[in-house]
Amino acid sequence: MSGAPSENEEENVEQNEAIQKNQFDLSTLKDDETVIDLTHSRADHIPDMTRFTKLEELSVRTNLLTSISENMLPLTTLVELDLYENQLTEIANLEPLVNLIKLDLSYNRLREISGISTLTKLVELYFVHNKISKIENLENQTQLKLLELGDNRIKVIENINHLENLEELYLGKNKLKCIENVENLKKLKLFSVPGNRFVKIENVDNLKNLEELYLSDQGLQNLEGIEELKKLRVLDVSNNEITTFSNIQLLENLEDFWANDNRVDSWPEIDKFAKLSQLDTIYLERNPIYNNDRTGYRRKVMMALPQLKQLDANLCSHPGL
Structure with missing residues (x-):
């Protein structure tokens, strides 16, 4: 026998109705909110937010936005804007947001970088998993420390050599054939370019502050080109x-x-690591030296490199054994 709906059931019905209408419910929020999170609201537009005159962080992750409406224009106090995982096809109506420090437009349908020329204070900029084919229109983003363009359709590294404050650059899973036009990025500490089409390591000599370099899933045959990277801590x-x-x-x-x-x-080849006293983790599995002698492989590596703390996925608790 069914009775009257409980308070929780009524609340769920209201939430479902709001979702079906594809609207954000901002009625419970105060005018002086500094952080608003509208993640997973299934909304297809951004509502009027004029009253939030002190808003600094806005997250509209994982919604159904197809465009950035003019309702963004008054939010000039924003320092962080997260539009991750929507259905945006272009960047618009962000020009007044001149105080933005962090902007995330990952997992959308963008085909080009545009509409951000006034955002000169940006420090972090994310474009993961879009349809961008060219790096462009970043002339005014000289304060950038992090640029993420992984999983796009980029064929050439270009138009970023002026970003001399850049510390992290992500260009993995694109269509790059060579490393180029990065010689001025002397503050770069992390360079991630896996899943491209490189056959050699080149043009990284000037990146002397580089600490992490990710080059997996390519056609590299040797490590020539890394000689000047004396500060490198991680190499993949x-x-x-x-x-x-x-x-x-x-x-x-x-x-x-x-x-x-x-x-x-x-x-x-393993003996070449013997004098690297800082080396504590190495992955060598599924090389011929591993496949040809699986019984002795682990013991041989640990005897050759007693400084190791981890070999492949296993800790080296008893070096030499």
């Missing part, structure tokens, strides 16, 4: 065509080295 070259670890011994600050799924079949 997994899933390539590498047969030799040439010049690896020059990276005296190396801590993490990922080279699983390559073509190293000579044990003397």
Whole structure:
């Protein structure tokens, strides 16, 4: 026998009705809110937010926005705007948001970078998983420290050499054939370009402050080109065509080295790591030296490199055994 709906059931009905109408409910929020999170509201537009004159952070993640409405124009106090995972096809109506420091437009349907020329204070800018084919229109973003353009359709690294404050650059899973036009990025600490089409490491000599370099899933055959990266702590070259670890011994600050799924079949290659005292993690599985001697592989590596704390996915609790 069914009775009257409970208070929770009535509340769920109201929420479902709001979702079906694709509207945000802002009625319970105070005028002086500084942070508003509208994630997963299934809304297809941004409502009038004029009354929030002190708003600093706005998240509209995972909704159904197809455009950025003029209701964004009054939000000049915003420093962070998150529009991750919507259905945006262009960037519009952001020009007055001149105080933005962080802007996330990842997982949308954008085909070009535009509409951000007035956002000169940006420090972090995200465009992951869009349909962008060219890096452009970043002339005024000289304060950027982080630029994320992974999983797009970019064929050339260009128009970023003026971003001299950049510390992190992500260009993984694009259609790049070579590393180029990065020589002025001397503050860069992290450079992530996995899943592209490189066959050699080049044009990174000037990146002397680089600490992390990610180059997995390409066609690299050796490590030539890394000689000047003396501050490198993390190097990922997994899933390539590498047969030799040439010049690896020059990276005296190396801590993490990922080279699983390559073509190293000579044990003397492992001896090149012996003098790297900071090295504590190395991945070598599924190389010929692993496949050809699975019984002795782990023992041999640990004996050659007693400084290791981790080999592949396992801790090295008893070096030499």
